[in-house]
Amino acid sequence: MHSTIYDVANKAAVSAKTVSRVINNSPLVAPETRRKVMAAIAELDFHPDSAAKGLRQRSRRSVGLVIPYGSDFVFQDPGMWAQASGAHRALAERGYDLVLAVPQTPELVLHELSRLTKNRTVDGVILYAMEGVDVLIKEFERLHIRYVSLSTCYRGQKNNFIDTDSAHVGRIAARYMLDQGARRIGLIREPMRFFEAGKASTEQGFRQAHLDSGVDVDDSLIVAGDYSIESGYECALKLLHSNHAIDGILCVSDPMALGTLRAFRELGLEPGVDIDFVAGDDFPTTRAMWPGLTSIRTPLTEQGYLAGAMIVDYIQSGKEIPGRVLQGELIVRQSVRCRK
Amino acid sequence: MHSTIYDVANKAAVSAKTVSRVINNSPLVAPETRRKVMAAIAELDFHPDSAAKGLRQRSRRSVGLVIPYGSDFVFQDPGMWAQASGAHRALAERGYDLVLAVPQTPELVLHELSRLTKNRTVDGVILYAMEGVDVLIKEFERLHIRYVSLSTCYRGQKNNFIDTDSAHVGRIAARYMLDQGARRIGLIREPMRFFEAGKASTEQGFRQAHLDSGVDVDDSLIVAGDYSIESGYECALKLLHSNHAIDGILCVSDPMALGTLRAFRELGLEPGVDIDFVAGDDFPTTRAMWPGLTSIRTPLTEQGYLAGAMIVDYIQSGKEIPGRVLQGELIVRQSVRCRK
DNA sequence: CTGTTAGCGCATTCAG
DNA sequence: CTGAATGCGCTAACAG
Numbered sequence: 257m258h259s260t261i262y263d264v265a266n267k268a269a270v271s272a273k274t275v276s277r278v279i280n281n282s283p284l285v286a287p288e289t290r291r292k293v294m295a296a297i298a299e300l301d302f303h304p305d306s307a308a309k310g311l312r313q314r315s316r317r318s319v320g321l322v323i324p325y326g327s328d329f330v331f332q333d334p335g336m337w338a339q340a341s342g343a344h345r346a347l348a349e350r351g352y353d354l355v356l357a358v359p360q361t362p363e364l365v366l367h368e369l370s371r372l373t374k375n376r377t378v379d380g381v382i383l384y385a386m387e388g389v390d391v392l393i394k395e396f397e398r399l400h401i402r403y404v405s406l407s408t409c410y411r412g413q414k415n416n417f418i419d420t421d422s423a424h425v426g427r428i429a430a431r432y433m434l435d436q437g438a439r440r441i442g443l444i445r446e447p448m449r450f451f452e453a454g455k456a457s458t459e460q461g462f463r464q465a466h467l468d469s470g471v472d473v474d475d476s477l478i479v480a481g482d483y484s485i486e487s488g489y490e491c492a493l494k495l496l497h498s499n500h501a502i503d504g505i506l507c508v509s510d511p512m513a514l515g516t517l518r519a520f521r522e523l524g525l526e527p528g529v530d531i532d533f534v535a536g537d538d539f540p541t542t543r544a545m546w547p548g549l550t551s552i553r554t555p556l557t558e559q560g561y562l563a564g565a566m567i568v569d570y571i572q573s574g575k576e577i578p579g580r581v582l583q584g585e586l587i588v589r590q591s592v593r594c595r596k
Numbered sequence: 597m598h599s600t601i602y603d604v605a606n607k608a609a610v611s612a613k614t615v616s617r618v619i620n621n622s623p624l625v626a627p628e629t630r631r632k633v634m635a636a637i638a639e640l641d642f643h644p645d646s647a648a649k650g651l652r653q654r655s656r657r658s659v660g661l662v663i664p665y666g667s668d669f670v671f672q673d674p675g676m677w678a679q680a681s682g683a684h685r686a687l688a689e690r691g692y693d694l695v696l697a698v699p700q701t702p703e704l705v706l707h708e709l710s711r712l713t714k715n716r717t718v719d720g721v722i723l724y725a726m727e728g729v730d731v732l733i734k735e736f737e738r739l740h741i742r743y744v745s746l747s748t749c750y751r752g753q754k755n756n757f758i759d760t761d762s763a764h765v766g767r768i769a770a771r772y773m774l775d776q777g778a779r780r781i782g783l784i785r786e787p788m789r790f791f792e793a794g795k796a797s798t799e800q801g802f803r804q805a806h807l808d809s810g811v812d813v814d815d816s817l818i819v820a821g822d823y824s825i826e827s828g829y830e831c832a833l834k835l836l837h838s839n840h841a842i843d844g845i846l847c848v849s850d851p852m853a854l855g856t857l858r859a860f861r862e863l864g865l866e867p868g869v870d871i872d873f874v875a876g877d878d879f880p881t882t883r884a885m886w887p888g889l890t891s892i893r894t895p896l897t898e899q900g901y902l903a904g905a906m907i908v909d910y911i912q913s914g915k916e917i918p919g920r921v922l923q924g925e926l927i928v929r930q931s932v933r934c935r936k
Numbered sequence: 937c938t939g940t941t942a943g944c945g946c947a948t949t950c951a952g
Numbered sequence: 953c954t955g956a957a958t959g960c961g962c963t964a965a966c967a968g
Contacts, residue, residue, distance in 0.1 A: 258714070260945055271955045276947055284953055303714035307656060308945035310647035311960050318695070318717075337677065344698055353717060355658070356694045358684055374598070374643035377658075377693060485884035514885050521861070541881060544825035545854050600961060611939045616963055624937055648961035651944050 259300040268296035279304055310376070318353035319343075319567050320378040324365040324386060333483065334510060334539050336384070339406055339560035343382055346564025357381070366392050373401045379571045382563045385409045385417070387449045404567040406559060408579065411454025416570065417579035418563045419455075422446065422508075425552045425584040426461025429506050429534045432550075432586055434469040437595035438503040438532050442477045442495035444488060444512055458508050474500060481512045488515025496523060504532025504592065508552065510539040517546055528591040538587055549591045554584040599640040608636035619644055650716070658693035659683075659907050660718040664705040664726060673823065674850060674879050676724070679746055679900035683722055686904025697721070706732055713741045719911045722903045725749045725757070727789045744907040746899060748919065751794025755916040758903045759795075762786065762848075765892045765924040766801025767808075769846050769874045772890075772926055774809040777935035778843040778872050782817045782835035784828060784852055798848045814840060821852045828855025836863060844872025844932065848892065850879040857886055868931040878927055889931045894924040 261279075265272040270289060277285050278293040285293075296302075310316045321343055323336065344354045355378050359368040369392070372378045380402035383389065390410040396403050405417045426443075433441050445458045459478060466473045479494060481487035488507060495502055496519060507513045513535035520527055527533035528548065535542055538551035559582055566577050601619075605612045610629060617625050618633040625633075636642075650656045661683060663676065684694045695718050699708040709732070712718045720742035723729065730750040736743050745757040766783075773781050785798045799818060806813045819834055821827035828847060835842055836859060847853045853875035860867055867873035868888065875882055878891035899922055906917050 258716075261947095262945085272945090273947075273955060274953090277954090280947085286953060289953085301714070303711065305651070305945050306715045306717045307647045307650040308960090309947080311645070311651055311962090312945080312947045314960080316647060340696075344696055348698070348700075353712075354696045356684055356696060358688070360688075371643065372693075374641070375646045376598075377646045485880060489884070511881070514881065518885050540825060541851070541854065544829070545858050545885075601963095602961085612961090613939060613963075614937090617938085620963085626937060629937080645961055648944090649963080651946090651960090652962045652964080654944075 258305075259302045261302070261304065263300055264293065264296045264302050267300060268293045314376070315571075316376055316379055317351055318355050318378045319347055319564070319571075320355045320357045320369070320372045320381040322357045322359070322365065322369060322372075322381050322383040324359055324362055324384065324389065334541065335537060335554075335556050338539075338556035339384075339563070342557040342560025342562075343564040344560075346561045347568065350565070350568045352379075352564075352568055362388060365389075366395055369396070369401060370399070374399070380404070380567045382406065382560075382567055385452065387452060390452055402567065402570050404563045404570065404577075406563055407451055408455055410452050413579060415576040415579055416566070418559050418566065419579065419581045420554050420556070420559060421456070421581050421583050422451075422458045423456035423461035423464070425554065425586070426458035426506075426508070427465045428461075428586050429552050430462045430465035431468065432588070433504055433506060433532055433534060433592055434465060434471055435596075436532070436592050438592070439471060440474065440477065440501060440503045441532070442492075442502050442505045443479070444491045444495075444505060444507040444516065445478060445480050446508055447482050448480045450483075462506065476500065477502070481507075481509070481515075483509050483511060485511045485515040485518075488512030489518050490515070492516040492519035496525075502531065504534070506534045508536040510535065510537035510542050512536065513542050513549070513551075514545070517542070528593060532592040534586070534592060546591075548589045550589045551587045552584055553587050555582050558582060598645075599642045601642070601644065603640055604633065604636045604642050607640060608633045654716070655911075656716055656719050657691060658695050658718045659687055659904070659911075660695045660697045660709070660712045660721040662697045662699070662705065662709060662712075662721050662723040664699055664702055664724060664729065664732075674881065675877060675894075675896050678879070678896035679724075679903070682897040682900025682902075683904040684900075686901045687908065690905070690908045692719075692904075692908055702728060705729075706735060709736070709741060710739070714739070720744070720907045722746065722900075722907055725792065727792060730792055742907065742910050744903045744910065744917075746903055747791055748795055750792050753919060755919055756906070756910065757919040758899050758906060759919060759921045760894050760896070760899060761796070761921050761923050762791075762798045763796035763801035763804070765894065765926070766798035766846075766848070767805045768801075768926050769892050770802045770805035771808065772928070773844055773846060773872055773874060773932055774805060774811055775936075776872070776932050778932070779811060780814065780817065780841060780843040781872070782832075782842050782845045783819070784831045784835075784845060784847040784856065785818060785820050786848055787822050788820045790823075802846065816840065817842070821847075821849070821855075823849050823851060825851045825855040825858075828852030829858050830855070832856040832859035836865075842871065844874070846874045848876040850875065850877035850882050852876065853882050853889070853891075854885070857882070868933060872932040874926070874932060888929045890929045891927045892924055893927050895922050898922060 261272045264275045359365045385405040385407040393409045407419045479491045481491045535549045535551045538553040601612045604615045699705045725745040725747040733749045747759045819831045821831045875889045875891040878893040
C-alpha cells in the first residue's frame, strides 16, 4: 500500500541509497539520475517513513510544548496561545512538528517530559516557566533533556530562555501615568509567586517609576490577581471601594483588564474620563471591546517564535544558547487623561 | 547513553523479547521474571524508543489536529481552543500524542496532511470542517487517511464526525425570546458559507421558531458575522441603527457577543433592561465580563473530546464510526425581559 | 511461560 | 557519482 524507498529504487533502476540521497538533497547525484528518481517518487507518491528515518538519524524532528498547569489554564489563557502560535510557526518553518504536552497536575510534568524526551518522541521541549520548575530544570540538565524556557526558570539562568521584562513595562506604564498627572495609581499585578523568585516583577518597575517621579507609593494600592477575569474584577472593586481616592489603575494582563472594565461599568466609571486606565497585553478581546485603551504590549508571539527558533538551534548545534530578554512597549491611546 | 532493550535484557538475565513483553504488559510473563525486568528497567531508566516501536508496529500513537486557516485564526478563537482542549484530553487518556498542524494557507492543507499521514508522523487526524474541505475529504478517502471531522464535511456524511446542531440552538433560543414576548429579534448568525452547504444553520432554527410562534421574520433583521468581535460590533450597530424597532438580539458566538455588548454600551443600552439579548457560546470571557447573560451553550470541549476518542477508535479498530450530533442548550439568566 | 530469527524502512559505513 | 552490506531498537512469528 505505502511504497518504500526500494519501490522507488526499482522503478528508477537505481539503488536505494541513491534514492536516499535524492530525498536528502545530497549534491552527489547526477542531474539525470535525480530526475529519474524524482519522477519515480512522484509516480509512487512516496513519502519517507518518519519513524524509520528518525530511528536511523536519531532525531524525530519534533518539539514538545509543555505547559505544566492542566488543560483548563492552558486552553483559556490567550497569552499562552500567542506564545504557542509563535512557537508553532518557528518550528514549522524549520521542518519541525509541535507536540502538545499538557500534564494535568504539576507532579506529572516531569513524568510527561521524561516520556516525551527519553522515548525520543521529541528532540527537545519548550516549557513554560512557572514557580516550581527550577527543580525540574535540574533534572533536565542531569538527563540532558534539551529545553528552552519561556521566561527564566531560576535566578541567574544564563542560557536557553526567552524572557520578557516585566519590570520594564511596569515602569514605563507607571511613568506615563505619573507624567500625565496621576498621583494615586492602583496596580493590579501578576500573582505573587507565579514566576521564579529572582525575576523582577511589574511591581518593581512600578515602584521605580514612582521613585523617579518623587511620588510616594501606597502599598495598599498594590494588589495581585491570578490572571483571571474574575480576579481582575475583584481587585478593581477592592481598589475602587477603598477610601483612598484612586486616580487610575494599571492592570498587567488582558483578562484582568476585562474584569476591571466590568467593575468600571458597574460603578459608572468611564476610563479616560473618570479614571485613568492602562490595560495589559493589548489582545484583540479587550482592544476590540474597548477601543482607545492605552495598553502594555508584550511581544508574546515573538517570544514563542524565538523560543521555537532557539530550541531548534540548540537541537541542531548541541550547544546551549544565551538567553534573551524582550521588551514590551506602551501603546498610548485615550484611556489616560492629560492634566498637565 | 540511552539504554536499549538489550541492556535491560542483559541486566535482568532474560531475552529482549521478555523485556518487550513486560513493557507491553503481556500476561505471559512469570511474576518473578517481571519483577526482575522491572527492576532492571528502573535501574537503567529505560524508555522504549518510540520510533523503533512505531516502525515495528506501524503506529506512531499520535494524532494530528489540523486547522486549515492559519495561525491567526486558530490561535485566537476560544471555541477552537475548547475543542483542542477536549481532543487533547481524550488523546492523552488513550496514550496518544497530539501534533498540531496549522497550514498557513488553505492550499497547504492537503500538503500538510499528506506529509503528516503518509510519512506516518501521525496515525490519523482531527480536522476542522470548513467550507472547501469536502474536496480534501475525497482525497483522504482515496488515500485512506484516517480522519474525524469537527462538524460535517459534506452533505450526507455518515461517518467520522462529531457535529453540533446549530439549527437546534437557533430554534430554542429564538423560541425562548419569542415566548418571553420579543417580537422583532435581530439575529447575528455564523458566516454564510463557513460550513458545508448541507449543514443546517442557526438561521433555519431561528426561522422555524418564528413559524412555530406565528411571528413573521423580517429578513433585514438577519445578518451574518465572521466570528470576530469587530463583526459583532458592526452587525449590532447595523441592527440597532436600522429604523425597525428592534426588541432583542440573538448572537451565536461569544466574540461577536462581546462586540454586540460594545455597541450596547456605546448606545447606552443595558441588556435585559433596554433590550433582550442572548449571547453565544457562554465562554468565560463574556460570562465573567457580563454576568447574567442568557446564553447558548454549545458543548465544544465535549465535541473535541469525542473527536479524540473517535479517531483513536477508528485507528485501533480500522472501522469507520457513525457520526454523532451534539445538542447545545440555553442557559437562562437575566438578559431577556419577561413581558408576559 | 520463554527464547530465536527475522525484518519494519531507512541511512550510514565503506567500497567501487 | 553509485551501490552492497549492515544495523538503528524493537517486536511479530514461530518455535520450544
